[in-house]
Amino acid sequence: MNSTENLVKRLPNDIGGLPADRIQQIDHELLPWEKRCHALADVLDFHKIINTEEKRRGVEQLGGEMVGKLTYYERWIVAFAFILFQKAILTPDELAQKMKEVESRYSRSTL
């Protein structure tokens, strides 16, 4: 099997049955923003804006590199942004503007 064929047959989330390392029984208390991100996921589901399966697929569509390098909730929030763009609920410009605004709010408050 050539390497590109394998990419098609195994999307980034499809790891069931693959060889992997020993299990490290790790856990962490969610950071406040991570918990807000989780609550946001639930609320988006309640309002039928993004359901669980769309979220899972959205994460998968980030591609192997992002799935591998971003943390769990980093993947979620980026996937939400992309899905909201696809659904024309948000535009990339709008989000970029708002992020700039949020960031400046913080940098002002720490002066």
Next chain:
Amino acid sequence: METHDHDHPDVHQKSAAEPAPRYYEIMETAVRELLVEKKLVGPGEISRQIEVLDSRTPALGAKVVARAWVDPEFRARLLANGRTACESEFGISFYDDTKLIVLENTDKIHNLIVCTLCSCYPRPVLGLPPDWYKAKPYRARAVREPRAVLAEFGTDIPEDVEIRVSDSTAMVRYLVLPQRPVGTENFTEEQLAEIVTRDAMIGVVRVNLENRSTP
């Protein structure tokens, strides 16, 4: 304080000691605020859902398990329809609108739950999953070599006991009903609930009396 804090006093609390937010946290705040501005999400909804998330812990699942151990009729209802039994008899709301299948461990069958594709988990009854449940080693290996995985949790399942691994989905979630340990015949329902751990309801360990929480 800026106007932002008036809009979401309950979601966002700042303090001088708090480090500047990173890129992804800024993105989270921006997405949330845009959705509220567009009135797609109510201003207090996120904080209300955080309260719901905080109210769900493995202690809830442990109560369900203990009831099933002492009440055979409840156990039958729980095995027939996990969600309905939890909703109607414990008032546990299934806020994520998932089906719950309860898998009973016996002398012949040991159940283990996993979500190979992501991190689906019986959140209404157990709260949020631990990080190892969401990480590659567990997701990849649980379905292929469950005995080796169980051994890493210190759980040795005899060869004549069948191990069944159930792979969760967005709509269908599982909860393991562990075996009641020998030596608990005189325990009250509350005492039984104290020895049931999260990991036992995932199926990676058995319930044993050493798990009993000390007061």
